[in-house]
Amino acid sequence: MYSIMASYHSLVSFLVMATTLVASQQCDLQFDGRVPSDFNAATLNTDNGVFDPNNVFGQEVVRVKIFTNVNRVEPGLGGPTSRFTIIARTQPPLDTDFDVGTIPIEVTISDDSIFAPSADNVQTGFRRAELLIASNDGTDASTTGVKTLHFSVMKDASRPLNLTHEYQLVFLESNDFSTNQFVLKTGTILGADTADPDTLQLFGNVNANPPQTLFATPFTEDVFHNFAVTLDFDALTTQVFYSQDNDALVAQTETLANDVSGQGQFHFGVLKKGLNGGDDIVKNGEQEQGIDEGIIFGGIFEEDSSSGCISLSV
Numbered sequence: 001m002y003s004i005m006a007s008y009h010s011l012v013s014f015l016v017m018a019t020t021l022v023a024s025q026q027c028d029l030q031f032d033g034r035v036p037s038d039f040n041a042a043t044l045n046t047d048n049g050v051f052d053p054n055n056v057f058g059q060e061v062v063r064v065k066i067f068t069n070v071n072r073v074e075p076g077l078g079g080p081t082s083r084f085t086i087i088a089r090t091q092p093p094l095d096t097d098f099d100v101g102t103i104p105i106e107v108t109i110s111d112d113s114i115f116a117p118s119a120d121n122v123q124t125g126f127r128r129a130e131l132l133i134a135s136n137d138g139t140d141a142s143t144t145g146v147k148t149l150h151f152s153v154m155k156d157a158s159r160p161l162n163l164t165h166e167y168q169l170v171f172l173e174s175n176d177f178s179t180n181q182f183v184l185k186t187g188t189i190l191g192a193d194t195a196d197p198d199t200l201q202l203f204g205n206v207n208a209n210p211p212q213t214l215f216a217t218p219f220t221e222d223v224f225h226n227f228a229v230t231l232d233f234d235a236l237t238t239q240v241f242y243s244q245d246n247d248a249l250v251a252q253t254e255t256l257a258n259d260v261s262g263q264g265q266f267h268f269g270v271l272k273k274g275l276n277g278g279d280d281i282v283k284n285g286e287q288e289q290g291i292d293e294g295i296i297f298g299g300i301f302e303e304d305s306s307s308g309c310i311s312l313s314v
């Protein structure tokens, strides 16, 4: 589902909702995509229990090279940390609960990042590499009940995106591949009037006409942008929480109607759409050569919010 007809909306109003929120990450976890600090490329290339080693990467790249697309961000550089990802070992934890011993990782794309889910479906219009959660098979409990998905994203100044293009950084793709129930985008949105492409825009279901802009914020460099998205798969609603670096998350929206039905898989990475692709941007989108771009991720996990539990900080 890539005939995106998004339009730009003004920012939703800033509302702090009264709900059951907890100060530390103590809700039941559905999955944990925080990367243990001893992971390396080889770990990621094998069954590792955190991410699926087979998806989504360019199929022309042999297996052993696939995860050169995913680079550890080395600890100890004094950079920012996402709210839920602690740079292990070298940065003193603020308190013992804080040191969860996980590291941010970077997902990069190159000219070779052409995904081919089958021999007759070579996605030449895209450059993409995404992390999928090992347990998230499309029909598992991560897309039932009420769940809160957490993730943090940061720019890599040495591998900037090209904001002439549209990018999908995080999205839920329905199990029949017919829609994205929500999607975090940046860059120039195809089919829309993008006021400032250097913006993180979180859209609701892209089959809505037009898709709702649930939340938008400048994609400031050198800070982690922390998101929590509460998805009610029964009531079909979405609520967005956001903060930067180590600040606690703050509700940015009310509980908004948004069709999150259809289960599916969460994607975390860089999906760069081509230009002038017409009706088939998956195959016909034009991509420049010499791509070396990346986004840093941290703090990916999902918790069970069926009883109203949402973690605002570690």
Ligand SMILES: *[C@@H]1O[C@H](CO)[C@@H](O)[C@H](O)[C@H]1NC(C)=O
Binding pocket: 162, 163, 164, 165, 275, 286, 287, 288
């Ligand atoms: C950005 O992308 C456009 C369109 O693909 C291309 O013409 C341009 O050269 C790119 N800019 C940079 C700095 O790579």
